[in-house]
Amino acid sequence: MRAVLVALLVLVAALVLEWAPLLPASLALLAGVYAAQLYVDDATLDGAAPLFAAGLFVTAEFGYWSLEERERVEAAPGEGLRRLAIVAVLGLVALVVAASLLALADIVRTRGLAVDVLGAAAAAAALSAIVVLAGRRV
Amino acid sequence: MSRRASPRVAGYAALTAIGLVAALALRRPELAVVVAPFALVLAVGLRNARDPMVEVELTLDSDRVLEGSEVDAEITVRAATGVDRLELLLDLPPGMEVADGDDAAALRLHGDEERPISLRLRPVRWGLYDVGEVEVRARDVLRLVVWERRFRDSTRLKAYPREEAVRRILAPVETQAFTGSEVARTKGDGIEYADIRDYVPGDRLRSINWRASARKDDLVVNERHPERNTDVVLFVDSFADVRRGDRSTLDDAVRAAATLATRYLDRRDRVGLVAFGGILRWLQPGMGVTQRFRLIETVLETGVEPTYTWRDVNRIPPRILPTKALVLALTPLVDPRYVAALEDLRARGFDLVVVEVDPVGLVEPGRDETEALAYRLWLLERDVLRSRLQGLGIAVARWGEDVSLEEALEGVRTYRRYARLARV
Numbered sequence: 377m378r379a380v381l382v383a384l385l386v387l388v389a390a391l392v393l394e395w396a397p398l399l400p401a402s403l404a405l406l407a408g409v410y411a412a413q414l415y416v417d418d419a420t421l422d423g424a425a426p427l428f429a430a431g432l433f434v435t436a437e438f439g440y441w442s443l444e445e446r447e448r449v450e451a452a453p454g455e456g457l458r459r460l461a462i463v464a465v466l467g468l469v470a471l472v473v474a475a476s477l478l479a480l481a482d483i484v485r486t487r488g489l490a491v492d493v494l495g496a497a498a499a500a501a502a503l504s505a506i507v508v509l510a511g512r513r514v
Numbered sequence: 515m516s517r518r519a520s521p522r523v524a525g526y527a528a529l530t531a532i533g534l535v536a537a538l539a540l541r542r543p544e545l546a547v548v549v550a551p552f553a554l555v556l557a558v559g560l561r562n563a564r565d566p567m568v569e570v571e572l573t574l575d576s577d578r579v580l581e582g583s584e585v586d587a588e589i590t591v592r593a594a595t596g597v598d599r600l601e602l603l604l605d606l607p608p609g610m611e612v613a614d615g616d617d618a619a620a621l622r623l624h625g626d627e628e629r630p631i632s633l634r635l636r637p638v639r640w641g642l643y644d645v646g647e648v649e650v651r652a653r654d655v656l657r658l659v660v661w662e663r664r665f666r667d668s669t670r671l672k673a674y675p676r677e678e679a680v681r682r683i684l685a686p687v688e689t690q691a692f693t694g695s696e697v698a699r700t701k702g703d704g705i706e707y708a709d710i711r712d713y714v715p716g717d718r719l720r721s722i723n724w725r726a727s728a729r730k731d732d733l734v735v736n737e738r739h740p741e742r743n744t745d746v747v748l749f750v751d752s753f754a755d756v757r758r759g760d761r762s763t764l765d766d767a768v769r770a771a772a773t774l775a776t777r778y779l780d781r782r783d784r785v786g787l788v789a790f791g792g793i794l795r796w797l798q799p800g801m802g803v804t805q806r807f808r809l810i811e812t813v814l815e816t817g818v819e820p821t822y823t824w825r826d827v828n829r830i831p832p833r834i835l836p837t838k839a840l841v842l843a844l845t846p847l848v849d850p851r852y853v854a855a856l857e858d859l860r861a862r863g864f865d866l867v868v869v870e871v872d873p874v875g876l877v878e879p880g881r882d883e884t885e886a887l888a889y890r891l892w893l894l895e896r897d898v899l900r901s902r903l904q905g906l907g908i909a910v911a912r913w914g915e916d917v918s919l920e921e922a923l924e925g926v927r928t929y930r931r932y933a934r935l936a937r938v
Contacts, residue, residue, distance in 0.1 A: 396525065397524075397525070399521075399525055403525075403529055407536075407545070407548055408536075410544075411536050411542065411545055414540070414542050414544055414545070415540050421544065422544045425547045426547065428548055429547055429548040430551065432548060436522075436525065436526070436529075440520075440657065441657075444657065447601075448618050449601040449602075449603065449618045449619065449651075450616075450618070450619075450620060451620055452599075452619075452622060455599070455620065466555065466656075469551070470550075470551030470554075473550055477546070478543070478544070481543035481544075481546075495537070495538050499534035499535065499538060499546075502530065502534065502553055503527070
């Protein structure tokens with residue numbers, strides 16, 4: 377519970393101080409609390425994970441949106457509502473994607489070194505792809 | 515346009531990395547599921563982000579405007595591909611302000627769409643302004659990538675100085691050869707009556723003064739003063755500028771120069787300009803509308819360029835200061851180099867008038883005793899300087915907050931009525 381409070385405090389600090397790096401730190405803290413809970417419970421797959429994923433994603437979007445609105449240029453009329461709709465759609469997509477992945481993980485219940493190596497390779501590939509796309513000059 | 519990642523990219527990438535590593539370490543697929551939306555948004559958003567190829571153009575309704583008045587401006591924005599949020603910031607130079615509209619705007623553009631943004635600009639001070647700098651920032655729909663570019667159009671606005679109210683201007687002591695509005699001291703063909711003299715063969719019959727001839731019993735003719743033009747050189751001090759808030763001695767001097775130039779040119783006089791300071795600028799005396807615009811545009815470039823080198827009037831080409839010209843000096847009388855130049859001009863026999871743009875109201879007397887004493891000494895030094903110039907036969911008119919330019923010139927006129935130019 378304390379960790380959740382600390383995460384919320386960091387989130388508030390990020391918004392008040394307008395310091396963007398604190399925002400993912402607060403979300404990582406929240407995710408850490410969730411991970412600790414999963415580790416301690418040691419239950420089967422948590423069905424609430426998609427909801428948590430969507431919630432975390434929407435929180436991040438709102439946080440960054442709030443920081444962007446501090447800039448000098450005022451939003452065009454109607455932009456706020458449109459942005460809200462986009463965040464809502466992204467939240468729904470996040471929910472669907474997370475639920476699909478969880479369902480897939482539920483179906484493929486395989487364990488072992490090969491799966492671990494495959495998972496590590498997939499994670500590395502995903503991160504490399506993000507780095508390559510972020511550095512693209514198009 | 516330069517491309518950079520928004521803070522979202524670093525944040526989402528960090529969360530994705532942490533989530534995936536934690537999922538592998540703890541063997542909990544839920545953690546990979548939690549960060550999957552972040553990874554998906556990053557992958558899709560960065561894959562689809564394209565340079566919107568924004569083009570911006572700024573046009574002004576007029577390239578010349580009077581200081582303090584407004585000019586219509588239009589920023590036209592075009593984008594080759596759609597932009598979810600396009601931020602525009604018009605970077606105005608000091609001295610320009612937005613009178614109506616907003617210099618910062620956000621809009622959404624579709625592909626190949628062109629959008630005009632209208633606003634009104636106002637130069638608060640005379641001068642030359644480059645108003646074409648527009649900073650553009652475009653963001654994609656997922657707000658992952660930011661494209662930035664600064665557009666530098668060469669849109670130049672000339673803000674002419676507003677004129678001071680002056681009805682009567684100073685008449686030079688001597689006139690030139692061309693026809694003008696000033697009654698010359700010499701005798702010749704003109705309208706103003708000068709004297710009578712005996713008739714000599716060759717005199718025109720219409721000049722005979724029949725009444726005087728009847729009284730004298732001999733033919734007598736009228737003599738008249740011709741109307742001639744004059745040469746006036748505006749000698750602006752650009753060594754120093756005493757500024758406080760919106761008021762500045764250089765600004766006032768330039769306004770006075772523009773006003774006087776217009777008035778003299780209206781009388782068909784030839785007007786020249788010397789901006790004497792760190793950078794020496796001059797304009798040869800001339801007449802007419804073209805000369806008026808040349809003068810004002812030269813005066814607009816006048817600014818204080820700091821220099822420690824000694825400058826004297828030998829640097830001014832002789833044709834800029836014609837003989838018999840009235841030299842009207844506009845100065846706050848704070849730089850000794852300019853004062854030396856005035857003394858030099860007077861020594862060379864120029865008909866010289868100093869309009870002192872009074873800086874006293876712009877200088878704070880100081881808070882402590884030493885500062886107050888220094889201020890009093892400075893005032894006394896100014897009085898001494900004024901007396902010294904007057905002792906040399908230079909008319910000094912003080913123009914400040916409590917004295918209008920008209921009143922200052924009237925004071926000079928009175929002084930010159932009793933003082934006579936002497937050449938030794």
